[in-house]
Amino acid sequence: MTRRHLRPTLVCLACIAFGVIAALLTLNLSQFSGGLTEADVFVINQLLLPRIFTAVLAGAALAIAGAVFQSVTRNPLGSPDVLGFTQGAATGALIGITAFGGGVVAVGASAWIGAVGSAVAVYLVARRGGVTGGAKLVLVGIGIATILSGVNEYLITRANIIDAAAASLWITGSLDGSSWSGVVLIGAAVTLLVPLLILCSRPLRVLELGDDLATGLGLRGEKLRLLTLGAAVLLAASAASQTGPVAFVALCAPHLARASTRRTGPNLVPTLLLGAALMLWADYLSQHAIPNRELPVGVVTGVLGGGYLVYLLVHQRKIGSI
Amino acid sequence: MSRLETRNLTLAYDRREVVRELDVEIPDRSFTVIIGANGCGKSTLLRALARVLKPARGTVLLDGKAIGEYPARHVARVIGLLPQSPITPDGITVAELVGRGRFPHQGALRRESAEDRAVVERCLTETALTELKDRPVAELSGGQRQRAWIAMALAQDTELLLLDEPTTYLDLAHQIEVMDLCARLHAMGRTVVAVLHDLNQAARYASHLIALRGGELIAAGAPDRVITAELVERAFGLRARIIEDPETGTPLVIPLPTKVTAK
Numbered sequence: 001m002t003r004r005h006l007r008p009t010l011v012c013l014a015c016i017a018f019g020v021i022a023a024l025l026t027l028n029l030s031q032f033s034g035g036l037t038e039a040d041v042f043v044i045n046q047l048l049l050p051r052i053f054t055a056v057l058a059g060a061a062l063a064i065a066g067a068v069f070q071s072v073t074r075n076p077l078g079s080p081d082v083l084g085f086t087q088g089a090a091t092g093a094l095i096g097i098t099a100f101g102g103g104v105v106a107v108g109a110s111a112w113i114g115a116v117g118s119a120v121a122v123y124l125v126a127r128r129g130g131v132t133g134g135a136k137l138v139l140v141g142i143g144i145a146t147i148l149s150g151v152n153e154y155l156i157t158r159a160n161i162i163d164a165a166a167a168s169l170w171i172t173g174s175l176d177g178s179s180w181s182g183v184v185l186i187g188a189a190v191t192l193l194v195p196l197l198i199l200c201s202r203p204l205r206v207l208e209l210g211d212d213l214a215t216g217l218g219l220r221g222e223k224l225r226l227l228t229l230g231a232a233v234l235l236a237a238s239a240a241s242q243t244g245p246v247a248f249v250a251l252c253a254p255h256l257a258r259a260s261t262r263r264t265g266p267n268l269v270p271t272l273l274l275g276a277a278l279m280l281w282a283d284y285l286s287q288h289a290i291p292n293r294e295l296p297v298g299v300v301t302g303v304l305g306g307g308y309l310v311y312l313l314v315h316q317r318k319i320g321s322i
Numbered sequence: 323m324s325r326l327e328t329r330n331l332t333l334a335y336d337r338r339e340v341v342r343e344l345d346v347e348i349p350d351r352s353f354t355v356i357i358g359a360n361g362c363g364k365s366t367l368l369r370a371l372a373r374v375l376k377p378a379r380g381t382v383l384l385d386g387k388a389i390g391e392y393p394a395r396h397v398a399r400v401i402g403l404l405p406q407s408p409i410t411p412d413g414i415t416v417a418e419l420v421g422r423g424r425f426p427h428q429g430a431l432r433r434e435s436a437e438d439r440a441v442v443e444r445c446l447t448e449t450a451l452t453e454l455k456d457r458p459v460a461e462l463s464g465g466q467r468q469r470a471w472i473a474m475a476l477a478q479d480t481e482l483l484l485l486d487e488p489t490t491y492l493d494l495a496h497q498i499e500v501m502d503l504c505a506r507l508h509a510m511g512r513t514v515v516a517v518l519h520d521l522n523q524a525a526r527y528a529s530h531l532i533a534l535r536g537g538e539l540i541a542a543g544a545p546d547r548v549i550t551a552e553l554v555e556r557a558f559g560l561r562a563r564i565i566e567d568p569e570t571g572t573p574l575v576i577p578l579p580t581k582v583t584a585k
Contacts, residue, residue: 074409074411076412199430199431202425202428202430203425205411205422206422206425208409208411209408209409209411209422210405210407210408210409212369212372212374212403212405212408213403213404213405213408213409215372215373215374215394215403216372216373216374216398216401216402216403216404216405216478216484217398217422217423217425217426217478218393218394218395218396218397218398218399218425218426219394219425220394258412258413262413264411264412264413264414264415264418265411
């Protein structure tokens with residue numbers, strides 16, 4: 001192994017180690033000392049394991065999607081929140097909760113459709129004129145996000161109090177409803193789409209140099225953008241349909257990966273592992289940070305992620321890179 | 323002989339025609355400089371020569387065949403392009419940037435080969451950047467940064483090198499540094515095509531000039547034949563006297579005093 005690869009490899013190993021520790025803490029096997037009763041087996045199989053797997057897969061999916069959005073938009077703030085997909089997923093979920101009775105499957109499916117639908121809308125509007133490069137996607141995304149936020153507010157004001165509470169919990173993001181069927185859905189998306197994105201990481205690095213230069217280097221930029229954005233949207237939508245839009249994982253994980261590996265470019269593998277570890281820890285903290293008071297995981301990722309981002313901005317300002 | 327030429331080439335953005343029915347040749351192993359006033363279609367022509375912009379009508383021919391008919395990767399191994407304002411990714415080092423120029427020579431799965439590394443080293447040497455190779459590009463001076471970008475285009479290892487205003491935003495010393503580098507690359511056997519604003523630099527460094535006005539060709543040939551007072555007036559609407567450069571013997575354009583500057 002060359003020196004260049006040493007640091008990223010160490011970061012990956014550290015992420016896996018942190019992730020395993022968080023998973024073991026979540027399982028808390030010592031509580032089952034003295035043999036497993038039938039009820040214990042049920043808790044482990046139906047509650048804890050799906051929760052852990054959902055955290056790992058959703059964290060990984062959101063993080064890698066965030067890395068792709070940031071790379072393709074050439075914007076460090078490119079994330080599902082800024083590009084309108086989160087709001088689209090929320091619109092879908094709200095419709096699922098208010099119109100279809102709020103069953104897990106109905107909400108998941110309508111959130112998925114909402115996220116993908118808003119992504120397609122953003123892409124098609126940005127595409128007018130042939131290319132979607134640069135700030136166009138971000139600007140169109142912000143516009144559509146604002147419209148959808150308005151729609152969401154309206155839907156919440158129209159809902160009854162129980163639906164409104166369910167909706168606001170969903171919008172914060174939570175792992176409470178994790179199920180094996182959700183794990184299968186995100187797992188399928190991750191298995192199919194992550195290898196595809198990893199194969200695209202070298203072309204993505206070239207596209208970051210600008211469209212003209214990338215074309216000169218023999219890359220078909222718009223095709224690559226469509227392919228990678230499509231894969232990232234499907235990943236983010238699948239994750240969000242199960243957990244709600246867990247704030248900031250998609251935005252933060254790529255920055256953390258870059259800072260810790262000290263490598264440029266999308267850094268997809270470290271980002272993915274970081275996202276998974278981040279989500280596991282955020283979930284563990286959300287259950288234990290305040291005694292006897294469980295928080296939705298989205299609150300923790302929001303507070304941690306927001307804090308980290310502010311630190312990053314202040315720090316980078318100091319060393320003059322912003 | 324010309325590997326790269328245009329036939330009846332018309333280029334347009336949306337419906338606005340920028341270049342009209344242009345026939346130009348890029349002589350092999352020449353240092354061709356494209357000159358003309360702002361908005362005359364110089365950069366547009368360069369983008370079309372590099373297959374970045376599709377012709378509205380007519381064709382760009384590479385080795386006698388329309389450039390659009392080749393696979394993208396094939397063209398990228400013959401023609402390198404350095405656009406006017408490429409984007410420097412956050413935190414990228416000189417060596418990494420130069421390495422990205424190897425893209426057309428790499429497969430989807432293959433890692434960086436020994437040949438890739440050797441070419442990157444050679445390009446760093448040619449552009450005198452070996453000592454700076456681990457520095458972030460953002461920290462370099464303007465001239466060094468432009469050399470790093472040229473090194474990236476060099477790493478593409480192409481016979482033709484297309485540079486869009488490589489000296490813009492540089493001070494005079496750095497402009498000369500970059501032009502000297504281009505001249506060295508030309509002397510080593512590459513065909514170099516550059517868009518330049520400075521007529522005197524064009525006259526000093528180019529072996530072949532292409533002058534455009536309003537998207538049409540008004541002159542092409544060796545600098546001492548092309549650069550005349552009449553051409554400068556036609557291309558730029560500027561009255562000038564042409565004298566011999568006392569150092570190199572190439573044409574030197576002296577703008578005539580205007581009402582404001584006449585003593």
